[in-house]
Amino acid sequence: MIMRLRVMGQSLVLGIAEYRTIYTWRSWLSGWIVRMLAQVSFFATIGFMLRSSANVRYLLIGNAVVLVCLEASIVVLTMAGERWGGTLIALLTTPAQPITVFLGRGINWVFTGVATSAITLALLPPLFGVPVGALRLLACLPILVIIGLAAYAYGSFLAGLTVRWPSFDWLVLNVGYLVVMAFAGVNVPVDYWPAVPQAIAQVLPVTHGLQAVRGLLDGASYGYVLSRIGLEVLVGLFWLLAASLSYRVFVSHARRRGTLDM
Amino acid sequence: MNARVIGTALRMQLAESRRQPAHLLILVTSPLFAVMFLSIAKHSSSDVAIVNAIFAPALISLWFLSLDLGGATINRERWQQTLNQLIGTPARLSAVVFGRVLAVVLLAGLTFVEAYLMARFIFGVHVRIPHPWLLSGTVVVTLFAMAGTATALAGLFVLSRQVLLFQNAMTYPFYILGAVLVPVALLPVWLQPFTRVFFLSWASELVRGSLRPEAVSLWPWRMVAIAGLGAAALIAGVVMTERVVDRLRRTGEAAYS
Amino acid sequence: MTSYAVQTRGLRRVYTPRRTEPRVSLDGIDLEIEVGEVHGLLGPNGAGKTTLVKILSTVLLPTEGSAAILGRDVVRDRNEVRRLVGCVFGGERGLYTRVSTRRNMLFWASLYGLPRREARTRSEELIERVGLAERADEPVENLSRGMMQRVHLARGLIGDPKVILLDEPTTGLDPVAALDFQQLIREMVADGRSVLLTTHDLDEAEAMCGRVSMIDHGKLLMTAAVRDIGARLASADRVDFRTEDVSVVEKVRSHPEVTEVSPLDVPGTYRAQPASQQGVGEVIRLLLDAGVVSVSTTPPSLEEVYLHVIGDRGMAL
Numbered sequence: 001m002i003m004r005l006r007v008m009g010q011s012l013v014l015g016i017a018e019y020r021t022i023y024t025w026r027s028w029l030s031g032w033i034v035r036m037l038a039q040v041s042f043f044a045t046i047g048f049m050l051r052s053s054a055n056v057r058y059l060l061i062g063n064a065v066v067l068v069c070l071e072a073s074i075v076v077l078t079m080a081g082e083r084w085g086g087t088l089i090a091l092l093t094t095p096a097q098p099i100t101v102f103l104g105r106g107i108n109w110v111f112t113g114v115a116t117s118a119i120t121l122a123l124l125p126p127l128f129g130v131p132v133g134a135l136r137l138l139a140c141l142p143i144l145v146i147i148g149l150a151a152y153a154y155g156s157f158l159a160g161l162t163v164r165w166p167s168f169d170w171l172v173l174n175v176g177y178l179v180v181m182a183f184a185g186v187n188v189p190v191d192y193w194p195a196v197p198q199a200i201a202q203v204l205p206v207t208h209g210l211q212a213v214r215g216l217l218d219g220a221s222y223g224y225v226l227s228r229i230g231l232e233v234l235v236g237l238f239w240l241l242a243a244s245l246s247y248r249v250f251v252s253h254a255r256r257r258g259t260l261d262m
Numbered sequence: 263m264n265a266r267v268i269g270t271a272l273r274m275q276l277a278e279s280r281r282q283p284a285h286l287l288i289l290v291t292s293p294l295f296a297v298m299f300l301s302i303a304k305h306s307s308s309d310v311a312i313v314n315a316i317f318a319p320a321l322i323s324l325w326f327l328s329l330d331l332g333g334a335t336i337n338r339e340r341w342q343q344t345l346n347q348l349i350g351t352p353a354r355l356s357a358v359v360f361g362r363v364l365a366v367v368l369l370a371g372l373t374f375v376e377a378y379l380m381a382r383f384i385f386g387v388h389v390r391i392p393h394p395w396l397l398s399g400t401v402v403v404t405l406f407a408m409a410g411t412a413t414a415l416a417g418l419f420v421l422s423r424q425v426l427l428f429q430n431a432m433t434y435p436f437y438i439l440g441a442v443l444v445p446v447a448l449l450p451v452w453l454q455p456f457t458r459v460f461f462l463s464w465a466s467e468l469v470r471g472s473l474r475p476e477a478v479s480l481w482p483w484r485m486v487a488i489a490g491l492g493a494a495a496l497i498a499g500v501v502m503t504e505r506v507v508d509r510l511r512r513t514g515e516a517a518y519s
Numbered sequence: 520m521t522s523y524a525v526q527t528r529g530l531r532r533v534y535t536p537r538r539t540e541p542r543v544s545l546d547g548i549d550l551e552i553e554v555g556e557v558h559g560l561l562g563p564n565g566a567g568k569t570t571l572v573k574i575l576s577t578v579l580l581p582t583e584g585s586a587a588i589l590g591r592d593v594v595r596d597r598n599e600v601r602r603l604v605g606c607v608f609g610g611e612r613g614l615y616t617r618v619s620t621r622r623n624m625l626f627w628a629s630l631y632g633l634p635r636r637e638a639r640t641r642s643e644e645l646i647e648r649v650g651l652a653e654r655a656d657e658p659v660e661n662l663s664r665g666m667m668q669r670v671h672l673a674r675g676l677i678g679d680p681k682v683i684l685l686d687e688p689t690t691g692l693d694p695v696a697a698l699d700f701q702q703l704i705r706e707m708v709a710d711g712r713s714v715l716l717t718t719h720d721l722d723e724a725e726a727m728c729g730r731v732s733m734i735d736h737g738k739l740l741m742t743a744a745v746r747d748i749g750a751r752l753a754s755a756d757r758v759d760f761r762t763e764d765v766s767v768v769e770k771v772r773s774h775p776e777v778t779e780v781s782p783l784d785v786p787g788t789y790r791a792q793p794a795s796q797q798g799v800g801e802v803i804r805l806l807l808d809a810g811v812v813s814v815s816t817t818p819p820s821l822e823e824v825y826l827h828v829i830g831d832r833g834m835a836l
Contacts, residue, residue, distance in 0.1 A: 030431070031424070031427040031428070031430060031431040032427070032430065032431070034431055034435065035430050035431045035433060035434055035435065038433075038434035038435040038437075038438060039433075039434040041434075041438065042434050042437055042438050042443075042444075045438065045444045045448065045449065046299075046302055046311070046443060046444060048444060048448045049308070049310070049311050049314065049443070049444050049445070049448055050302075050303075050306045050308050050311055052306070055306060059302070167282075170287060171287050171290060174287065174290075174291050175290060175291065175294065178291055178294040178295070178298075179294065181294075181298060182294055182297045182298050182301070187298055187301065187302050188301045188302055188305045189305075192301060192305050193301075263632050266629050266632075266635075267629060267630060269629075270625065270626050270629035270630070271626075273622075273626075274615065274618065274622065274626045277617075277618045277619075277622050278615065278617050278618055281617045281618070281658065282617060342612060342613070342614075342615070342616075343608075343612035343613045344612075344613055344614070344615065346573065346576075346578045347606065347608075347613055347627075348630070349577075349578050350576045350577055350578045350601055350604070350606060351601055351627070351630040351631055351678075352598045352601045352602060352630070352631060352632055353629075353630040353631075353632070358630070510578075511577075511578065511579055511580045512580050513534070513535075514534055514573075514579060515536075
């Protein structure tokens with residue numbers, strides 16, 4: 001187990017270094033964070049259209065939290081980057097299990113995702129007239145981390161799909177997180193949906209974690225909040241298992257057909 | 263000759279898109295936006311919101327597509343190494359770019375149909391269109407303005423290293439500026455002047471106006487605004503593309519790198 | 520006034536990328552190609568061949584000096600030059616591979632300003648002449664390398680250029696396809712067009728061209744008729760052989776025709792450099808008589824030709 005963790009640690013370092021080549025502090029600030037703030041603001045202004053500050057709050061919190069999922073799903077593109085860079089084959093010839101290398105590779109996105117969400121939750125609610133208590137906000141941070149990890153497992157599963165269908169990476173990424181935005185209780189409560197979408201929502205990342213966050217910010221009982229967190233953890237483990245299986249299946253498939261490189 | 267080149271580039275793009283419709287990712291994502299917006303509107307039982315939400319996914323998708331095309335069009339020629347050959351012909355590169363962009367944007371006009379279908383059949387919205395000709399006209403003019411703007415973006419994005427960053431940064435901020443879902447009047451007062459220089463806000467208002475029974479005031483002028491801003495963008499695109507070509511001939515590179 | 524098909528005077532191209540030293544790609548090239556001539560430009564990779572082709576096709580501006588196609592300056596009269604010049608590159612890049620040959624041809628035809636009917640006629644003609652009529656509607660990516668090269672040729676000719684620039688057109692082709700392609704070029708240029716062919720392959724230059732210029736490090740080293748170079752090249756073949764017997768090596772070394780014998784990487788193998796083609800034959804006979812069975816000849820490398828040629832002519836050009 002320790003060996004696996006070390007492999008993951010190295011992958012993390014590589015991930016961060018790579019991240020640095022794409023973003024300098026300044027560009028991250030101006031480009032990415034602006035887009036994220038705008039994204040949440042876009043949905044929050046819908047609350048203006050509905051003339052209800054309760055709606056504004058609901059939309060704002062939901063969309064701020066789902067940013068963690070968005071950023072964590074970027075692991076899909078990291079995978080695509082591996083393929084294009086030709087490093088995928090190199091990685092797979094090492095004795096390390098592919099899943100552990102990949103798990104470490106993109107995990108930096110989880111932490112930046114949590115940071116993005118947190119910054120959004122700190123900055124926007126007062127601007128939109130629906131302030132959130134600072135202490136409650138701090139208490140949400142661990143929940144955001146858990147949501148981030150669950151979303152990362154989900155993203156890893158999606159990344160596995162792109163091993164099999166590489167030209168669909170952008171499609172998989174976008175559909176993957178838009179499905180979460182649509183059904184996981186981000187913009188409308190989960191129980192708004194008919195039976196089938198509702199059932200699907202139960203296994204999506206963010207669904208339960210977001211309920212925990214909302215509960216915490218609205219003063220629900222600790223029991224409720226903890227039970228939601230527990231469910232989010234279970235969802236995360238589910239996707240971790242799915243991701244691990246999908247890698248094994250798709251990588252061996254790709255090995256057989258010789259399609260690992262491009 | 264330019265018209266001919268535009269036509270040829272358009273046909274080439276259609277032929278290529280048939281075999282790899284990567285740009286038409288938006289036809290898959292647009293319905294998901296429809297789900298989001300219509301569910302919000304229906305959940306709060308606001309008729310106004312429902313009407314506003316109907317075509318918003320199409321407007322968002324088209325802008326996203328313009329950003330995508332902006333990043334891809336000239337850059338793809340670079341990677342395929344056809345860019346030098348294009349420059350070596352008497353034809354203008356901007357005509358080729360505009361033709362390609364126009365082809366994709368026109369195809370993407372299908373998102374309007376999709377948006378209608380989503381509202382009508384998935385969410386059971388009774389979509390009334392009191393001003394059908396106004397709607398059609400607006401859609402057509404908007405598509406051309408989109409193509410013009412995408413051409414400008416194509417010229418702009420070649421010069422930059424951080425294309426992906428710009429593309430991402432120009433999504434939601436511009437959905438807000440474009441008033442694609444929330445009308446200009448409901449946006450913060452300090453923001454409203456900025457919406458007026460973006461053709462999309464005019465287009466969005468006109469689209470929403472055509473869905474409401476009352477007459478749409480000054481609609482000819484609004485159309486002119488869309489067309490004018492689109493044309494200005496196209497001109498800017500032509501200028502920028504020629505600058506790219508000049509740069510390529512002088513330094514051997516298309517971009518600052 | 521007769522003008523040359525291609526004429527450059529003091530042509531210089533310097534690249535100044537950021538944060539690195541400026542790189543001189545062409546250093547004062549004076550080249551003259553007659554109308555109707557097939558002229559080879561011979562040089563190793565990085566010699567400046569492609570840069571020269573880019574300048575002649577108006578895709579790149581010179582830093583200093585001038586270049587003219589049939590009397591038109593490539594900078595001042597660039598659109599006229601573009602109509603006079605056709606470029607043929609090598610490889611898979613440079614074509615729209617997802618669509619058919621026919622679609623590619625029509626596209627480029629319109630970019631050269633051909634009206635629709637003429638575009639169609641010309642495209643069909645060229646597709647026929649390069650032998651792709653049966654597969655003209657298939658996506659280009661389905662074609663073999665050799666066939667793709669023919670598409671490149673057809674594309675280069677669509678504007679009915681008077682001057683054709685071929686930039687390493689047989690790169691990556693197997694020998695049979697390369698020979699086919701060379702034949703095709705011969706047919707095409709019989710119509711009185713002028714050709715500049717860049718290559719790093721001596722045999723190809725010999726087979727295709729009337730005169731050859733050698734270029735290296737951006738400088739034009741010499742220009743000569745192919746016959747002259749050919750004769751000199753043949754004399755420089757090397758003889759590689761393998762033997763355990765040191766006395767044989769000594770015998771070869773002391774042969775009057777042999778200028779030097781040097782060991783090669785694999786122990787027991789040697790390379791002998793005869794001074795003439797006749798010498799090659801004598802060395803081989805000597806080796807066979809001594810019972811050496813592992814013998815082969817290799818043509819000289821380009822660098823050796825250059826050295827040989829420069830050594831002989833001094834400061835050439």
